[in-house]
Structure formats: structure tokens, C-alpha cells
Amino acid sequence: MRAFSINIGGLGPNCRLQVGLLDEGFHPLAGFSGADEAVLATDGFRVPVLEGGAAIPRRAGACWLDLRFAGVRPRTPSSMPPM
Numbered sequence: 770m771r772a773f774s775i776n777i778g779g780l781g782p783n784c785r786l787q788v789g790l791l792d793e794g795f796h797p798l799a800g801f802s803g804a805d806e807a808v809l810a811t812d813g814f815r816v817p818v819l820e821g822g823a824a825i826p827r828r829a830g831a832c833w834l835d836l837r838f839a840g841v842r843p844r845t846p847s848s849m850p851p852m
Contacts, residue, residue: 774815785810788818789835802835 777786786809790801797803807818 774817775809776814777809777816778812780810780812782810784838784840787835787837787839789837791833791835793831793833795833797835798832806835808839 775788780786787806788809789803789806790798792798799805809816809818
């Protein structure tokens with residue numbers, strides 16, 4: 770099994786990170802996209818993306834990550850424009 774983890778911050782009840790896999794032609798890989806993609810909603814260090822999921826298929830070509838934020842990310846004081 771080829772699995773991976775990511776470091777992520779800024780997630781919460783209103784903001785999630787959706788993680789899917791694409792083939793070398795940027796087409797979604799069956800079993801790793803759409804309803805089967807990973808959805809992360811908790812900040813962390815080395816957060817497993819495919820924990821308990823299917824193995825990433827070994828392929829001759831490249832495998833790309835499809836990362837998308839969903840929801841609304843709350844504004845923090847450091848990201849607010851000056852008054």
C-alpha cells in the first residue's frame with residue numbers, strides 16, 4: 770500500500786479539505802475521487818489521508834493530488850484588512 774499524510778491547518782466545522790487522486794491525464798482515479806475521496810476536517814501534523822482506505826494503485830504514469838477546500842474558512846486577525 771502506498772499511503773500518504775499531510776500537514777494541514779485552518780480546518781474546522783465550516784471548512785474541509787477534499788483530497789482525490791488523478792491519473793497522468795488529470796482524470797479522476799476510480800475509488801479515489803468523487804464519493805470515494807478523502808475529506809479532512811481536523812488540523813494536524815501528518816494527518817493520514819488514506820487511513821484504512823484502499824491501496825493507491827501502482828501505475829506506470831504519474832499520480833496527481835486533487836486538493837480542494839470546501840466551505841468557508843473563518844477569518845483570523847492576521848488575515849483581516851487593516852482598519
